[in-house]
Amino acid sequence: MSSVQTDPAPRAAAFDGRVTADASLAPYTWFRVGGAAEMLYSPMDTDALAEAMRAWPGPVLPVGVGSNLLVRDGGIDGMVVRLGRGFAGISVEGDTIRAGAAVPDAKLAQAAQRAGLAGLEFLRGIPGTVGGAVRMNAGCHGTETADRLIEATVVFRDGSVRTLPNAALGFGYRHSALPDDAVVTEAVFRGTPDAPGAIADRMAALMQAREAAQPVREKTGGSTFRNPPGESAWRLIDAAGCRGLRIGGAQVSEKHCNFLINHGEASAADLETLGETVRERVRAASGHDLHWEIRRVGRPARGAAA
Numbered sequence: 001m002s003s004v005q006t007d008p009a010p011r012a013a014a015f016d017g018r019v020t021a022d023a024s025l026a027p028y029t030w031f032r033v034g035g036a037a038e039m040l041y042s043p044m045d046t047d048a049l050a051e052a053m054r055a056w057p058g059p060v061l062p063v064g065v066g067s068n069l070l071v072r073d074g075g076i077d078g079m080v081v082r083l084g085r086g087f088a089g090i091s092v093e094g095d096t097i098r099a100g101a102a103v104p105d106a107k108l109a110q111a112a113q114r115a116g117l118a119g120l121e122f123l124r125g126i127p128g129t130v131g132g133a134v135r136m137n138a139g140c141h142g143t144e145t146a147d148r149l150i151e152a153t154v155v156f157r158d159g160s161v162r163t164l165p166n167a168a169l170g171f172g173y174r175h176s177a178l179p180d181d182a183v184v185t186e187a188v189f190r191g192t193p194d195a196p197g198a199i200a201d202r203m204a205a206l207m208q209a210r211e212a213a214q215p216v217r218e219k220t221g222g223s224t225f226r227n228p229p230g231e232s233a234w235r236l237i238d239a240a241g242c243r244g245l246r247i248g249g250a251q252v253s254e255k256h257c258n259f260l261i262n263h264g265e266a267s268a269a270d271l272e273t274l275g276e277t278v279r280e281r282v283r284a285a286s287g288h289d290l291h292w293e294i295r296r297v298g299r300p301a302r303g304a305a306a
């Protein structure tokens with residue numbers, strides 16, 4: 001790669017891996033909405049990613065499988081990094097399990113179960129990737145990623161590659177302190193030895209509870225708002241009369257009212273406006289200020305209100 005070129009497109013064409021200019025992101029998100037990425041890059045391996053991060057002059061945004069992501073209709077300026085096959089390995093050593101950041105959470109949970117390692121069952125029903133789980137400190141049923149993570153390898157915006165221990169990741173509720181443009185490439189977790197059959201039974205029970213409570217087969221982004229301390233976002237939304245509320249093709253789920261749903265014809269703007277309407281109504285009804293858990297990224301469509 002030349003270090004004197006200034007136009008990002010020819011530079012990106014030389015990156016190792018798959019590079020697509022003006023790539024629609026809607027197919028890569030659970031909501032199935034949103035505009036295009038200026039550049040979508042799927043690196044071959046960590047070295048290629050680090051080199052591309054050093055060479056790319058604009059903004060960088062990592063994405064997983066878009067299960068917690070609302071890409072706005074005007075798309076994303078810069079390079080969107082989506083890890084693929086080169087980051088999909090899983091290996092078990094003793095009571096630790098190492099997974100590439102592109103590994104689906106469910107696969108990691110199943111691999112741990114087969115290896116007789118308990119503690120990762122909670123990941124079975126979270127529809128994201130290991131990278132997204134680390135970034136978001138994903139969790140449910142009283143366990144979160146930070147409880148089981150030993151360390152994560154991260155490529156930073158300047159191309160430096162560092163393996164950080166759990167304590168350096170600044171974990172909080174659905175939060176890590178990683179910069180928005182840092183890419184997690186691999187993570188190591190600790191399991192607790194247990195009988196594979198007992199682990200499988202617990203995972204099945206968690207999946208059953210999830211199917212009963214959440215609209216898991218819809219175009220959704222998971223929990224829209226964080227739970228305020230000591231409160232449930234869904235309870236506040238329900239009490240504010242928002243269950244089933246609809247704007248365009250976007251609707252507050254009837255099944256779980258902290259989930260927004262795209263009925264097929266929603267735009268990102270419909271979904272975001274619906275979320276903001278819910279926030280206003282909850283504020284008026286209870287005084288609580290809900291904070292988005294879903295990550296909203298990119299620009300509104302040209303001509304739309306910001």
Ligand SMILES: Cc1cc2nc3c(=O)[nH]c(=O)nc-3n(C[C@H](O)[C@H](O)[C@H](O)COP(=O)(O)OP(=O)(O)OC[C@H]3O[C@@H](n4cnc5c(N)ncnc54)[C@H](O)[C@@H]3O)c2cc1C
Nearest residue numbers: 064065066067068128129131132133135138139140184222
């Ligand atoms: C039906 C449904 C149920 C859900 N249930 C839960 C639940 O029980 N608990 C829970 O915590 N979440 C839940 N979610 C939300 C979501 O699955 C999690 O937040 C998940 O961790 C997001 O992972 P992802 O790979 O899809 O990331 P994305 O949605 O693609 O991205 C989310 C964020 O992570 C960042 N990111 C993604 N990959 C990387 C990477 N490799 N390196 C650095 N940053 C990265 C993105 O930049 C973005 O900020 C649910 C979602 C759905 C649709």
